[in-house]
Amino acid sequence: MLKTETITINMGPQHPSTHGVFRMVLTLNGETIVDLKPMFGYLHRGLEKTSEGRTYLQAVPFTDRLDYICSMSNNFAYAVAVEKLAGIEVPIRAEYIRVIMAELTRLVNHMLAIGFLFNDLGAWYTPVVYAFRERERILDLFEMASGSRMMCNYIRPGGVSGDLPAEFLPLLRKMIPHLENFVREIRDYLSDNEIFKARAVGVGFLPADMAMAYSITGPVLRASGVKYDVRKAEPYSIYNQFEFDVPTQVAGDVYARYLQRLDEMDESLKILRQAVERIPDGEYATKVPSRLRPPKGEAYARIESPKGELGFYLVSDGSPNPYRWRNRPPSLINLSALREMCLGHKVADVVTILGSIDITLADVDR
Amino acid sequence: MQVLDDLWIRIAQWLRGVFDSFLPPWAAQLVMDVLGILLLIVWGIVVVLAFTYMERKVIARVGDRIGPNRAGPLGIFQAFADAIKMLTKEDVTPTNADRALFLAAPIVIIIPAVLLYAVLPFGRGMVGVDLSIAVVFVVAMGGIPILTMLMAGWASNNKYALLGGFRTVAQLISYEVPMVVALLTVVLLAGTMSTVGIVEAQATFPFALVTPVAFVVYMLAGLAELNRTPFDLLEADSEIVAGYFIEYSGMKFAMFFLAEYINLFMVAGMITTLFLAGWQWPILPSWLWFLIKVIVVIFLMMWIRSTIPRFRIDQMLGFAWKALVPLALVNLFVVALVAKLLEPGWARTGVLFVSNLALLAAVGFIMARQSRKREEQARAAGEAAIRRYYGSPIR
Numbered sequence: 001m002l003k004t005e006t007i008t009i010n011m012g013p014q015h016p017s018t019h020g021v022f023r024m025v026l027t028l029n030g031e032t033i034v035d036l037k038p039m040f041g042y043l044h045r046g047l048e049k050t051s052e053g054r055t056y057l058q059a060v061p062f063t064d065r066l067d068y069i070c071s072m073s074n075n076f077a078y079a080v081a082v083e084k085l086a087g088i089e090v091p092i093r094a095e096y097i098r099v100i101m102a103e104l105t106r107l108v109n110h111m112l113a114i115g116f117l118f119n120d121l122g123a124w125y126t127p128v129v130y131a132f133r134e135r136e137r138i139l140d141l142f143e144m145a146s147g148s149r150m151m152c153n154y155i156r157p158g159g160v161s162g163d164l165p166a167e168f169l170p171l172l173r174k175m176i177p178h179l180e181n182f183v184r185e186i187r188d189y190l191s192d193n194e195i196f197k198a199r200a201v202g203v204g205f206l207p208a209d210m211a212m213a214y215s216i217t218g219p220v221l222r223a224s225g226v227k228y229d230v231r232k233a234e235p236y237s238i239y240n241q242f243e244f245d246v247p248t249q250v251a252g253d254v255y256a257r258y259l260q261r262l263d264e265m266d267e268s269l270k271i272l273r274q275a276v277e278r279i280p281d282g283e284y285a286t287k288v289p290s291r292l293r294p295p296k297g298e299a300y301a302r303i304e305s306p307k308g309e310l311g312f313y314l315v316s317d318g319s320p321n322p323y324r325w326r327n328r329p330p331s332l333i334n335l336s337a338l339r340e341m342c343l344g345h346k347v348a349d350v351v352t353i354l355g356s357i358d359i360t361l362a363d364v365d366r
Numbered sequence: 367m368q369v370l371d372d373l374w375i376r377i378a379q380w381l382r383g384v385f386d387s388f389l390p391p392w393a394a395q396l397v398m399d400v401l402g403i404l405l406l407i408v409w410g411i412v413v414v415l416a417f418t419y420m421e422r423k424v425i426a427r428v429g430d431r432i433g434p435n436r437a438g439p440l441g442i443f444q445a446f447a448d449a450i451k452m453l454t455k456e457d458v459t460p461t462n463a464d465r466a467l468f469l470a471a472p473i474v475i476i477i478p479a480v481l482l483y484a485v486l487p488f489g490r491g492m493v494g495v496d497l498s499i500a501v502v503f504v505v506a507m508g509g510i511p512i513l514t515m516l517m518a519g520w521a522s523n524n525k526y527a528l529l530g531g532f533r534t535v536a537q538l539i540s541y542e543v544p545m546v547v548a549l550l551t552v553v554l555l556a557g558t559m560s561t562v563g564i565v566e567a568q569a570t571f572p573f574a575l576v577t578p579v580a581f582v583v584y585m586l587a588g589l590a591e592l593n594r595t596p597f598d599l600l601e602a603d604s605e606i607v608a609g610y611f612i613e614y615s616g617m618k619f620a621m622f623f624l625a626e627y628i629n630l631f632m633v634a635g636m637i638t639t640l641f642l643a644g645w646q647w648p649i650l651p652s653w654l655w656f657l658i659k660v661i662v663v664i665f666l667m668m669w670i671r672s673t674i675p676r677f678r679i680d681q682m683l684g685f686a687w688k689a690l691v692p693l694a695l696v697n698l699f700v701v702a703l704v705a706k707l708l709e710p711g712w713a714r715t716g717v718l719f720v721s722n723l724a725l726l727a728a729v730g731f732i733m734a735r736q737s738r739k740r741e742e743q744a745r746a747a748g749e750a751a752i753r754r755y756y757g758s759p760i761r
Contacts, residue, residue: 007525007528009525009526009529010525016607021511025538028531031529031532031533031679031680035653046400093571121675121676122595122596122675123595123596123673123674123675124595124672124673124678125425125429125672126425126428126429126669126672126673129429129430129431130429130430133430136394193674193675194508194597194676194733194737195676195677196675197737197740197741198677198678198681198737198740199675199676199677199678199681201737201740201741201744202740202744202747203744205747205748206749207748207750207751208751208752208754208755208756208757209751209754209755210751212755224748224752224757225748225749225752226749226752226755246541250745250748250749250752251741251744251745251747251748252748252751253744253745253748254659255742286577336693346679346680347529348599348678348679349678350677352433352760
């Protein structure tokens, strides 16, 4: 008697392309996916609860560890939330420095996302090595400003931890054309590759209405055609003073997400150019007491982090420690539509779709 | 020049003379045969050492890295360091594995790989055995690894390994078909199945010029046969981790590794023999020409590996059955027709070359159109969803 059976396969937590310790329980019919159950929590460090036992300033280094690729953005979001809660004014120079750092972080994140997407596609490490090369140059800048390459801990409530060194801005000015060139290079070399197109076009389709229903944000949402960017929808910091577009795509598949990241890199470079031109002299931070006691109340602040909407919800009871320290991680929420994107595709596509959502497991599990 | 060209043959003759001086003729022949076999096996190992190093260096340079540079000057002893690591690793057999098959697979996979070297003409008069059916022998021996890989995948009792095994059978059997048809085209042109005869038939024109379609089809099928990018789905490390040899460690893994590189040289050698005029071409000694051509072909494969992403299983099978097989068959038909109508010479080569290019262009055109169609479909689906969300066609 001839019959077929489905097999259940456990992809992860130790798997080379789940971008960390992510586990997917796949039910396969041959190579086709009939069910997918994401499992996470392997990297849960209890950062939210831990931070409630610390003062507001002591919690800044924990935000570095949320999404370790974009530590600057995490610092930024947290700082904005604390400032909103305590009503702290930030000097204008600090705002410019923050925008520069946030946009550099976006560049780092997007180039790594594209590089690792190609890694998942099996392009034998070459694109990712080039992405890393450019990332190292940007990390040099981060190190110059903050003293650390990955865990920057640079943007603090009240401003930034130190002024930019004198060599920073000239180097950045020189690097912008270089990075523009790099983005162009990626576009020229990778976008028209027939095999890449065959693997990416029409794969992992996320319709715009479903994306909104799952509250997907960031490049994944914009690739599905919804023009939504926190920088425009609810401008924070000084983003309303810059001229930039919110690019969108139509197709909502892996290929669209790849193109979306490239377009966003171009926009980030546009913002950087303006910021470098206009950055004023002045104070880099307002003095914030180390045992900050915000008035009783609550605040939710959100920013457009490279991966999507990153929010912090803080509740103060008037003591130096937050009563509630809650974080809205973009990676986790973007991941929620993974099953819908993967059903009916092949095993190989799961990896590609996961790569195109661009998650950091530290951000998912917290 | 003549001396250099005959170098290895002269050494063999001199050795034969030495053995003849104190051994009966049959014993001298036996010793010479055993020496030849040993030489080919040792050559296999030399190939592995040399090409693992080359592969690491090439991929590193493509990725703007330096590559191995610690073990010895320029890292040339890297391969030895790897070998020592492999030998000293713990040898694990999974508890639930099918022990006999699990142990047999790495041994069985290496035998056909080494056997294939017997029919490869390394230079003028330098061939292990000039079989009259060498081409059939190559195809037959090339089929054995399929069985071995399925053995390994099944015996490991691991789901990734099993998936790798499935993929192996699907891929290698599919690509065997266009490969054989491409071979047939060459046999038709050369009028012989002996590898030596095929090389001699390319004295004026290498078959890569006479029939580029067969060359391209054979090259692609060869890449698939070797599990190299873009057809490395069998061991896709980002999908099924390592495929059929996921449970193998230490020397057992090294055997798969050895077989892979021995096969790499073999397929490049076959491409050289069948399409690039083997050891022919003037000035340099014949064996040097052969080596140069093989290295160029291998470099091409490494270049592809380091720059191109891989296909998906259904696309790969579709490519074999919908593109390569019809292309190879049509080409066989064209070549048979032209070879019957025209005498060998410039006219025939020209007609075949042009018709082959036209065939390639036609296939490229059809594939490009399909790719465009797919893109339009994806766009339409996206647009429909956007309209659903916004309730109007304006975004």
